[in-house]
Amino acid sequence: MLCILGIYALTGSAQTPQPKDTTDAALAQYRQMLQEANPADLYVAKGQALWAQARGPKAQSLRTCDLGLGPGVVKGAWVRLPRYFSDTGRVQDLESRLITCMHDIQGFDEQELIDLDFSKGERLTIAQLAAYVSSESEGMPFNVPQTNPVEREMYAIGQELFYMRAGTHDFSCASCHTQDGRRIRLQDLPNLSTPAGAGFAFGTWPAYRISTGSIWSMQQRLADCFRQQRFPKPKFASPATIALSVYLGVNASGQVAQAPGLKR
Amino acid sequence: MFKLAMNLLVRKCQSSKFAQVNTGYGVVRAIHSKKYLLSLILVLAQPLLTSCSLFDQSVSGSSFDSHLIEQTHSVVALSFEAKGQAGLDRLKQDRTQEFCSTQRGFKGSTSATNALDPQSSQNNSIGQLTEQLRLENLAMIQQPKDGNYLGDFKRGELIAQDGRGKTWTDPQGSVNGGNCYNCHRLSKNEISYGSLGPSLYQYGKLRGITSLDVYLTKVKEGASDPLIQYTWGVLMNSKAYDLCTVMPRFGVTSSASAHEQNSPILTQEQIKDLMSLLLDPRSPVND
Amino acid sequence: MSDPMRIRLQSQGELTTVKILMSHEMESGQRKDDSGKIVPIWNIQDVIATLNGKVVMTAEWGGGVSKNPFFQFVLKGTKAGDKLSVTWRDNRGDSRTDEAVIS
Numbered sequence: 001m002l003c004i005l006g007i008y009a010l011t012g013s014a015q016t017p018q019p020k021d022t023t024d025a026a027l028a029q030y031r032q033m034l035q036e037a038n039p040a041d042l043y044v045a046k047g048q049a050l051w052a053q054a055r056g057p058k059a060q061s062l063r064t065c066d067l068g069l070g071p072g073v074v075k076g077a078w079v080r081l082p083r084y085f086s087d088t089g090r091v092q093d094l095e096s097r098l099i100t101c102m103h104d105i106q107g108f109d110e111q112e113l114i115d116l117d118f119s120k121g122e123r124l125t126i127a128q129l130a131a132y133v134s135s136e137s138e139g140m141p142f143n144v145p146q147t148n149p150v151e152r153e154m155y156a157i158g159q160e161l162f163y164m165r166a167g168t169h170d171f172s173c174a175s176c177h178t179q180d181g182r183r184i185r186l187q188d189l190p191n192l193s194t195p196a197g198a199g200f201a202f203g204t205w206p207a208y209r210i211s212t213g214s215i216w217s218m219q220q221r222l223a224d225c226f227r228q229q230r231f232p233k234p235k236f237a238s239p240a241t242i243a244l245s246v247y248l249g250v251n252a253s254g255q256v257a258q259a260p261g262l263k264r
Numbered sequence: 265m266f267k268l269a270m271n272l273l274v275r276k277c278q279s280s281k282f283a284q285v286n287t288g289y290g291v292v293r294a295i296h297s298k299k300y301l302l303s304l305i306l307v308l309a310q311p312l313l314t315s316c317s318l319f320d321q322s323v324s325g326s327s328f329d330s331h332l333i334e335q336t337h338s339v340v341a342l343s344f345e346a347k348g349q350a351g352l353d354r355l356k357q358d359r360t361q362e363f364c365s366t367q368r369g370f371k372g373s374t375s376a377t378n379a380l381d382p383q384s385s386q387n388n389s390i391g392q393l394t395e396q397l398r399l400e401n402l403a404m405i406q407q408p409k410d411g412n413y414l415g416d417f418k419r420g421e422l423i424a425q426d427g428r429g430k431t432w433t434d435p436q437g438s439v440n441g442g443n444c445y446n447c448h449r450l451s452k453n454e455i456s457y458g459s460l461g462p463s464l465y466q467y468g469k470l471r472g473i474t475s476l477d478v479y480l481t482k483v484k485e486g487a488s489d490p491l492i493q494y495t496w497g498v499l500m501n502s503k504a505y506d507l508c509t510v511m512p513r514f515g516v517t518s519s520a521s522a523h524e525q526n527s528p529i530l531t532q533e534q535i536k537d538l539m540s541l542l543l544d545p546r547s548p549v550n551d
Numbered sequence: 552m553s554d555p556m557r558i559r560l561q562s563q564g565e566l567t568t569v570k571i572l573m574s575h576e577m578e579s580g581q582r583k584d585d586s587g588k589i590v591p592i593w594n595i596q597d598v599i600a601t602l603n604g605k606v607v608m609t610a611e612w613g614g615g616v617s618k619n620p621f622f623q624f625v626l627k628g629t630k631a632g633d634k635l636s637v638t639w640r641d642n643r644g645d646s647r648t649d650e651a652v653i654s
Contacts, residue, residue: 036559036570037572037621038572039572039618041557041572042554042557042572042574042619045554045555045557157332157336160336161336161339161340163365163366163368164340164365165357165361165364165365166356166357166361167355167430168354168512168524169430169529170361170364170510170512175510176460179460181459182459182460183458183459183460184458184460185445185456185457185458186456186458189460208619213618213619226344227350227431228431230430231344231354232344232345232346232347232351232352232432233344233346233347233350235343235345239339239342239343240339240340240343240344241343
């Protein structure tokens with residue numbers, strides 16, 4: 001029953017960090033209570049099991065996967081992504097890095113993973129792994145690196161893409177996400193060009209979406225944004241999506257990670 | 265002409281460096297056409313920081329780093345694929361989109377009355393370019409063939425509530441909605457409204473349409489009535505009044521795509537229904 | 552083989568708040584799939600909790616409980632070391648039991 005009530009509460013306003021009045025404060029308190037009931041925890045548990053399980057053509061676990069802090073180090077890795085990886089020679093976000101590990105260590109086909117639909121088969125695996133990895137950075141501040149020139153380049157490209165207007169509706173990310181205190185219908189819009197807004201958005205995905213009853217990673221969230229912008233579809237873990245994550249992650253510097261989150 | 269104007273405002277980075285990257289990308293793409301991952305290594309492996317500031321914020325909160333813009337477009341080109349009715353041609357920007365993409369922060373005006381105020385055009389090259397593009401958008405607006413600007417406000421409310429259309433999950437050629445409630449408050453009964461745009465509640469009433477007689481007179485005057493002209497204009501092409509507004513252009517299209525050239529988001533009939541929603545004193549917007 | 556429940560216990564004196572997150576699709580029987588066919592009912596019908604083997608809570612669920620249900624109740628007269636066991640049974644005859652110890 002609480003889950004049903006949750007739907008009604010979360011289709012109300014105020015998903016931004018600062019409660020504006022008593023109604024918002026009450027909603028924030030209710031949402032805090034619901035955090036203990038986040039079904040994303042079920043996917044974290046699944047992801048944790050999948051990480052340790054011998055899988056794929058090579059029948060290996062992901063325990064030697066390097067997410068940036070060394071092979072097998074999961075704790076704290078998520079708040080330092082996306083970052084440059086010397087073995088692949090490029091900047092990678094979490095999903096992209098999971099593909100690399102699933103291919104290199106477990107023998108899965110990279111292109112097959114990219115071509116799949118969200119929430120299906122091994123793509124669901126990736127979302128569950130993402131839920132697990134992100135939960136291991138819960139409570140830590142974002143510290144997405146900009147020490148490598150390619151990382152800085154990706155930030156600049158991400159920023160350009162953030163402001164790029166295109167498509168039938170002339171929308172860019174900035175069209176909806178560069179103001180404080182605005183909303184679409186009753187859904188509050190975080191200002192992604194600011195630390196607080198970027199921290200809230202980047203720090204609460206992966207998230208369990210009550211309306212779809214599924215776990216969504218940031219890649220899926222970005223893809224659905226582009227769909228609503230009337231753009232064509234971004235390829236999974238493509239450079240453009242990684243560049244946007246760099247832009248968001250760097251903007252979120254110092255903000256506390258809360259993933260996996262709970263969304264309407 | 266636009267490119268020339270853009271060049272006047274651009275701080276050009278060392279073009280030779282970009283040529284290197286461009287060629288490298290072009291060669292690799294031919295060999296590994298499916299592997300955008302490998303292409304990206306060569307696009308980004310070159311250090312490009314010598315004479316270009318990557319955080320270029322040149323003129324009044326704008327960014328005109330043409331090198332970075334080209335690089336971004338290269339990355340975008342290999343990162344997206346066509347799906348449903350959303351083809352890759354949608355990523356080809358027209359001049360308005362190109363220009364407004366350079367504006368940093370939120371530059372879309374939240375007041376539609378920013379319209380034809382001559383003060384809003386800054387007395388500099390950016391201001392002149394803004395005005396030039398705005399007038400180009402104004403020229404795109406067509407008047408209704410039958411001279412009739414109004415329709416049915418009940419249908420208008422349905423159009424305002426409907427957010428479907430033009431996404432890759434919508435069927436090609438289906439009837440689209442205006443999605444007005446996403447951003448605007450309209451009728452008092454609808455509490456699920458957005459705040460990206462100004463409230464349109466009592467739009468007609470606040471602009472002098474206080475009785476049915478006044479309304480019917482305006483209906484008769486049609487093209488010669490300034491409020492009718494302005495409201496029609498904003499609905500047809502919002503950029504004709506505020507160049508970088510985030511409000512979509514509902515009645516015109518400058519899409520590069522052939523099959524989308526003559527299919528704007530809303531038909532003229534739909535826009536007439538929205539006109540009535542906003543202006544008719546019997547509409548729920550004007551209670 | 553269904554997924555484990557996540558059971559969290561918060562004790563204060565002889566009161567323990569039991570918070571359970573269950574993994575279950577909970578199809579209401581009202582939803583239609585992509586081809587327009589009704590997705591058949593598949594939901595948890597009974598939940599039983601025992602403390603050290605003795606039944607302390609039973610629940611009969613009708614329709615309307617959401618996917619991945621969260622279920623919370625308070626037990627009186629608990630002490631450290633007590634073993635709580637929770638079982639759910641669904642309309643397909645599947646069941647799942649998970650345990651937790653009060654600390």
